Amino acid sequence: MPHSVKGVIAKSKGEPVSVEIIEIPDPGPGEVLVDVKACGVCHTDLHFREGAINDEFPFLLGHEAAGIVEEVGEGVVNVSPGDFVILNWRAVCGECRSCKRGRPWYCFDTHNATQKMALDGAPLTAALGIGAFAEKTLVAAGQATKVDSRAKPEVAGLIGCGVMAGLGAAINTGEVTRGDSVAVFGCGGVGDAAIAGSNLAGAHTIIAVDIDERKLEMAKEFGATHTIDSSKEDPIEAIRQITDGNGADVVIDAVGIPSTYEQSFFARDLAGTVVLVGVPNPEMKIELPLQEVFGRGGSLKSSWYGDCLPSRDFPMLIDLYLQGRLNLEKFVSETISLEDVEEAFHAMERGEVLRSVVIL
Numbered sequence: 513m514p515h516s517v518k519g520v521i522a523k524s525k526g527e528p529v530s531v532e533i534i535e536i537p538d539p540g541p542g543e544v545l546v547d548v549k550a551c552g553v554c555h556t557d558l559h560f561r562e563g564a565i566n567d568e569f570p571f572l573l574g575h576e577a578a579g580i581v582e583e584v585g586e587g588v589v590n591v592s593p594g595d596f597v598i599l600n601w602r603a604v605c606g607e608c609r610s611c612k613r614g615r616p617w618y619c620f621d622t623h624n625a626t627q628k629m630a631l632d633g634a635p636l637t638a639a640l641g642i643g644a645f646a647e648k649t650l651v652a653a654g655q656a657t658k659v660d661s662r663a664k665p666e667v668a669g670l671i672g673c674g675v676m677a678g679l680g681a682a683i684n685t686g687e688v689t690r691g692d693s694v695a696v697f698g699c700g701g702v703g704d705a706a707i708a709g710s711n712l713a714g715a716h717t718i719i720a721v722d723i724d725e726r727k728l729e730m731a732k733e734f735g736a737t738h739t740i741d742s743s744k745e746d747p748i749e750a751i752r753q754i755t756d757g758n759g760a761d762v763v764i765d766a767v768g769i770p771s772t773y774e775q776s777f778f779a780r781d782l783a784g785t786v787v788l789v790g791v792p793n794p795e796m797k798i799e800l801p802l803q804e805v806f807g808r809g810g811s812l813k814s815s816w817y818g819d820c821l822p823s824r825d826f827p828m829l830i831d832l833y834l835q836g837r838l839n840l841e842k843f844v845s846e847t848i849s850l851e852d853v854e855e856a857f858h859a860m861e862r863g864e865v866l867r868s869v870v871i872l
C-alpha cells in the first residue's frame with residue numbers, strides 16, 4: 513500500500529520551501545522504504561532550492577539522514593526491516609568502468625530508487641536521490657548502510673553528507689597524513705569536518721579560514737591550531753607566515769567560489785594539493801596563470817562526497833564516534849522539526865549554525 517507522509521518541498525527557484533503531503537510507493541525490486549529519524553540541513557539543499565544544481569523542480573529536499581528500514585523490496589539482501597541505517601547518495605554500481613578498475617568511490621553510475629515519490633500525482637526529484645526531509649523515503653538498497661544502533665540518529669545522519677564530505681576531502685582525497693600542514697577555507701559543517709579529519713589523521717598544523725569570527729571560534733573546537741579571518745587579512749600571506757613562508761601541504765576549499773579557489777591555489781606549498789569540496793554554481797569561472805599551475809606541481813583535485821565508500825567508511829566513523837574519538841555532537845547546533853527547514857536556511861545564511869537537524 514502506498515504511503516502518504518509529510519515532506520519538505522521546493523516548488524520553484526528561490527521560493528520558500530513548504531511542508532506537503534507526498535505519496536511514496538511500496539518498495540519495488542532493489543528498493544528500501546526507510547522511516548527517517550533525523551536529517552541535517554546541508555548547504556546543498558539550499559543550492560537545490562535556489563536552482564543552482566538543476567531545474568528539475570519540484571524537489572523533495574533533505575539528504576543527510578539516518579533512519580530505520582521499514583520495508584525492503586524483492587532481492588534486497590544488504591539490509592532488513594528494523595536495521596538502523598545511514599543514507600548515502602552514492603550507491604556504487606560495481607559494473608561501470610571506474611568500479612571495474614577498482615575505484616568504486618568514483619563510480620560513474622551510482623544507484624537511486626527506480627520509482628518516484630510524488631506530489632499530487634506529479635513525480636518529485638529527490639535531492640541527491642534521497643529526499644529525507646520526510647517522515648519516510650524510498651531509496652535504492654545500496655543507499656542504506658547499516659551502522660551500530662547505539663549512535664543517536666541526529667549525529668549519525670550527519671555522516672550521510674557534510675561530515676563524510678569534509679572528513680573524506682581531508683583523509684581520502686587530500687590524503688592528509690601525520691605531520692602535514694592543512695588549511696581549510698570555509699568553516700561550516702563541511703569545513704569543520706575537514707578540520708576534524710585532518711586532526712584524526714595527525715596533521716601538525718591546521719589553519720581555519722573564514723569571514724565570520726564565530727565560525728573560527730567553532731573551528732578551534734574541532735582541532736584548528738590557527739585561525740584567519742579572511743575579511744580582515746590576506747589569507748595567502750597569513751598561511752605562508754604560519755608555514756615558514758611555504759604554504760600548506762593540503763588546502764581544502766569548502767566554500768566553492770572563484771575567490772576561495774584562487775586563494776587556495778596560491779596558499780599551498782610547492783607540490784601541494786588543493787581539494788575543492790564546496791559546490792560551485794554553473795556561472796562560476798576561474799582564471800589561473802598556466803605557468804603557475806605547471807610550475808607549482810602537485811595536484812588540483814575535486815572531492816565528491818569525500819571520495820568515500822559508504823559501506824567501508826560509515827560504520828568506521830560511527831565506531832570512532834562511539835569510542836569518543838570523533839565528536840559528532842559538536843556539529844549539531846539545534847534540533848528542529850520539518851516545519852522549520854526554511855528558517856534553518858536563513859540561520860545558515862546568517863552564519864549562526866553548523867548544522868540544524870530535523871528530528872522526526
Ligand SMILES: NC(=O)c1ccc[n+]([C@@H]2O[C@H](COP(=O)([O-])OP(=O)(O)OC[C@H]3O[C@@H](n4cnc5c(N)ncnc54)[C@H](O)[C@@H]3O)[C@@H](O)[C@H]2O)c1
Nearest residue numbers: 555556677698699700701702722723727789790791816817
Ligand atoms: N563535495 C561534496 O560532496 C559536498 C558535500 C556536502 C556539501 N558540499 C558543499 O560544501 C560547501 C559547504 O557546505 P556547508 O554545509 O559547510 O555550508 P555552510 O554554509 O555551513 O558553510 C560555509 C562557510 O563558508 C564561509 N564562507 C563564505 N564565504 C567565504 C569566503 N569568501 N571565504 C572564507 N569563508 C567563507 C561561511 O562563513 C561559512 O562558515 C557548500 O558549497 C556545499 O554545497 C559539498
Ligand SMILES: [Zn+2]
Nearest residue numbers: 605608611619
Ligand atoms: Zn560504478
Ligand SMILES: [Zn+2]
Nearest residue numbers: 554556673674
Ligand atoms: Zn549535503
